[in-house]
Amino acid sequence: MRLVMIGAPASGKGTQAHKLTRHFNLDHISTGEMLRAEEAKRSELGLVVESYLKRGQLVPDGLVVKLVGERLALNHLAQGFILDGFPRTLNQALALDQALTALGQAIDAALLIEVPDSAVLERITGRRADPETGRIYHLKYSPPPPEILSRLEQRDDDTAELMQARLNTYHERIAPVVAHYREGGLLVAVDGTSSPDAVFAQVLRLLNSRRSPG
Numbered sequence: 001m002r003l004v005m006i007g008a009p010a011s012g013k014g015t016q017a018h019k020l021t022r023h024f025n026l027d028h029i030s031t032g033e034m035l036r037a038e039e040a041k042r043s044e045l046g047l048v049v050e051s052y053l054k055r056g057q058l059v060p061d062g063l064v065v066k067l068v069g070e071r072l073a074l075n076h077l078a079q080g081f082i083l084d085g086f087p088r089t090l091n092q093a094l095a096l097d098q099a100l101t102a103l104g105q106a107i108d109a110a111l112l113i114e115v116p117d118s119a120v121l122e123r124i125t126g127r128r129a130d131p132e133t134g135r136i137y138h139l140k141y142s143p144p145p146p147e148i149l150s151r152l153e154q155r156d157d158d159t160a161e162l163m164q165a166r167l168n169t170y171h172e173r174i175a176p177v178v179a180h181y182r183e184g185g186l187l188v189a190v191d192g193t194s195s196p197d198a199v200f201a202q203v204l205r206l207l208n209s210r211r212s213p214g
């Protein structure tokens with residue numbers, strides 16, 4: 001199965017992608033994580049990436065398309081993948097179609113997680129990541145075990161100020177991407193406002209109904 005996952009910052013893309021990855025044995029490809037890994041290297045490319053991330057803006061299409069293209073071309077993707085946070089612009093969506101066609105592959109569904117802007121701020125400020133396991137928690141909605149609290153980290157861009165910039169960027173660019181997948185009959189819209197497990201049950205139900213219609 002080959003999936004793309006679209007949604008506002010903190011809509012739950014990573015949380016659902018993690019669950020889908022385990023359920024369907026997919027490769028989880030998160031462009032946000034790939035870009036933060038580049039940033040952490042402090043390389044020339046990493047510094048360019050940082051300049052966009054710290055303003056809550058998208059990195060240029062050419063840069064992210066290249067990173068994703070290289071990853072998709074790897075052989076171990078035979079069992080399928082989930083692209084988390086890509087595409088975010090129409091150019092990225094078209095480049096993805098082209099790259100997959102060249103590999104003899106295609107997207108099976110584009111999951112759109114819908115959450116109102118009013119809900120994402122609390123999700124952002126409460127998010128914490130465990131650097132040892134990579135697991136994402138929320139202080140209120142997905143509380144970590146007390147014994148690991150002191151080692152948890154908060155992302156640099158998880159501030160109320162940057163949140164608004166990230167949301168604005170999302171809304172400015174995503175409509176043509178959503179239209180692209182809707183026109184292709186691939187769009188699967190999911191209500192992301194219930195609990196993570198309830199959202200996941202909804203995702204599975206919608207994906208299964210596409211695989212065996214009627």
Ligand code: AP5
Pocket residue numbers: 007008009010011012013014015016031032033035052053056057058059060064084085086087088092123124126127128136137138139141142166192193194195196199
């Ligand atoms: P990225 O890392 O993709 O950030 P984002 O899109 O802002 O999304 P987040 O990772 O913040 O949230 P999420 O939707 O994964 O939510 P999560 O599951 O963690 O990108 C970062 C930056 O990189 C971008 O701003 C951009 O600059 C750049 N970038 C990335 N991709 C790019 C691209 N394709 N092109 C150009 N630039 C790109 O959940 C959030 C919190 O809520 C967690 O604490 C979680 O526990 C909690 N939560 C999750 N689900 C629920 C629920 N149902 N109920 C209650 N709480 C929940």
